[in-house]
Amino acid sequence: MTDDELLYASALTIQLKNNVRKAHRLLDQYDSMREAFLHTDAPKEVLKRAEKEVEFVHHHQLSVYGWEEDNYPFLLQQCPDAPLLLYGKGNLRVNEGHFLSVVGTRSATDRGKQLTHDIVIDLAGKVPNLTIVSGLAFGIDVAAHQAALEAGISTIIIPGHGLDRIYPALHRNVAVRSLENGGILTEYPSDTNPDRINFVARDRIIAGISEATLVVESKEKGGSLITAQMALDYNRTVFAIPGRPSDDYSQGCNSLIKYNKARLTTTADDIIAEMGWETAEKKEGSQQELDLHNDDLSTDEQRLLNLIDEDGIQINSIVMETDIAYNDAVSLLMGLELKGYVRSLPGGVVRRLR
Numbered sequence: 217m218t219d220d221e222l223l224y225a226s227a228l229t230i231q232l233k234n235n236v237r238k239a240h241r242l243l244d245q246y247d248s249m250r251e252a253f254l255h256t257d258a259p260k261e262v263l264k265r266a267e268k269e270v271e272f273v274h275h276h277q278l279s280v281y282g283w284e285e286d287n288y289p290f291l292l293q294q295c296p297d298a299p300l301l302l303y304g305k306g307n308l309r310v311n312e313g314h315f316l317s318v319v320g321t322r323s324a325t326d327r328g329k330q331l332t333h334d335i336v337i338d339l340a341g342k343v344p345n346l347t348i349v350s351g352l353a354f355g356i357d358v359a360a361h362q363a364a365l366e367a368g369i370s371t372i373i374i375p376g377h378g379l380d381r382i383y384p385a386l387h388r389n390v391a392v393r394s395l396e397n398g399g400i401l402t403e404y405p406s407d408t409n410p411d412r413i414n415f416v417a418r419d420r421i422i423a424g425i426s427e428a429t430l431v432v433e434s435k436e437k438g439g440s441l442i443t444a445q446m447a448l449d450y451n452r453t454v455f456a457i458p459g460r461p462s463d464d465y466s467q468g469c470n471s472l473i474k475y476n477k478a479r480l481t482t483t484a485d486d487i488i489a490e491m492g493w494e495t496a497e498k499k500e501g502s503q504q505e506l507d508l509h510n511d512d513l514s515t516d517e518q519r520l521l522n523l524i525d526e527d528g529i530q531i532n533s534i535v536m537e538t539d540i541a542y543n544d545a546v547s548l549l550m551g552l553e554l555k556g557y558v559r560s561l562p563g564g565v566v567r568r569l570r
Contacts, residue, residue: 217282219270224249225282225301227266231258231345233440233484234403236297249282249300253524258388269405274553278379279304290528291315291561295450299403302421305379306399307371310425311527312346314493317422317447319440320356320432321465328465332359332483333366338484340367342495347372347398349426351418352387356432361390370398374422376414378406379399391550401425423447427561428456428491431478434468434553441468444478454478471479492559492569494526496499512555516540521557521568528567 217225217293221358226471228249232239242252243258273280281302282290289310292298300337304310320328336348340363348364348371350357366373371394391400396548405413419439423429423446431454436442444454456478472478479490488495513521525536531549535542549566552558558566 217280221249221282223266223270224253226269227263228253229255229300230265236299239300259526272406277343279308286357290427293422297420300472302401302403304399304401305380306395307397308399312348314343314350315347315426317349317426317429318360319350319443321434321438324355324433325465328356329359332356332432333363335484336360336363337367339492340369341491342484349422351422356391358387365393369418372398373400374418375402375417377410378404378408381405383410419443420446424450424469428455433465433467435464436467438468442517444472448477455481457481494569517552520548520554524558524566524568528561528565531564531566
């Protein structure tokens with residue numbers, strides 16, 4: 217992204233106060249961020265504020281991700297309310313490997329924190345290139361980040377404010393440590409306060425950037441349930457850990473499971489099995505397994521499979537690279553998925569499993 221593109225993307229989000237749906241409607245009408253911004257009749261002060269943000273980005277060596285850019289998180293890009301612009305700090309690899317969001321109450325019990333720790337540690341040992349996403353809040357959020365750091369895997373913090381501060385300040389050490397493997401990613405420019413409304417809005421990023429969301433503990437009403445519903449709206453998988461009916465902080469999870477909104481889970485293996493994630497042990501023998509089972513594939517199925525890798529590919533791209541009609545390609549891909557070779561993701565993306 218050039219400085220000019222960054223300037224007008226920043227200016228547009230500042231002018232619209234992060235009303236991303238309105239921003240997307242403007243971009244449908246105009247060819248560029250600059251043209252869209254100029255049609256908002258924004259005062260000159262907005263552009264000056266955006267110029268300060270460009271300076272802030274350079275001074276702090278931030279990464280920027282424009283909604284129309286190739287480096288933008290591709291799962292989040294499929295969401296209708298995806299931010300036009302994301303600011304990042306750290307060693308962020310937003311399109312590599314598997315992403316799991318872990319959320320729950322700020323008033324977590326010792327049981328909830330221990331379950332979070334155990335599941336993340338177990339997943340880290342079994343699933344290659346895993347990233348844990350959460351919001352750095354007290355309770356389950358910070359427990360998930362800490363477990364990821366302990367396991368030496370990537371963790372990404374999604375705050376409800378700009379990158380000129382850390383909130384809560386008590387978790388600064390966790391945030392700083394995350395910069396080595398993962399980091400902090402936000403839609404908010406600098407000087408944005410950690411207001412309550414921002415945390416509700418940022419939950420859609422936590423839900424949208426990941427393949428699945430795990431809810432560990434929640435009361436009957438709570439922010440983590442909002443995140444879970446957002447994940448469902450984005451056609452993501454939701455997991456929830458059950459608890460005793462009498463426990464306040466199990467009410468939300470039990471309700472998600474009761475109404476078939478979440479998969480009941482108690483272990484890392486439950487998540488791996490449901491998601492079809494390849495484990496480190498299986499990966500070592502994956503090519504041998506593929507050689508053994510390729511006989512059950514038709515010629516066209518094999519052609520399609522050869523185009524698909526673990527990072528994923530759009531169905532439209534597959535059709536463009538072959539002479540297979542779209543409807544036929546979809547049918548063949550369904551067959552490959554039933555045979556365990558691929559998995560369909562939101563946004564018309566297909567990823568190879570083996």
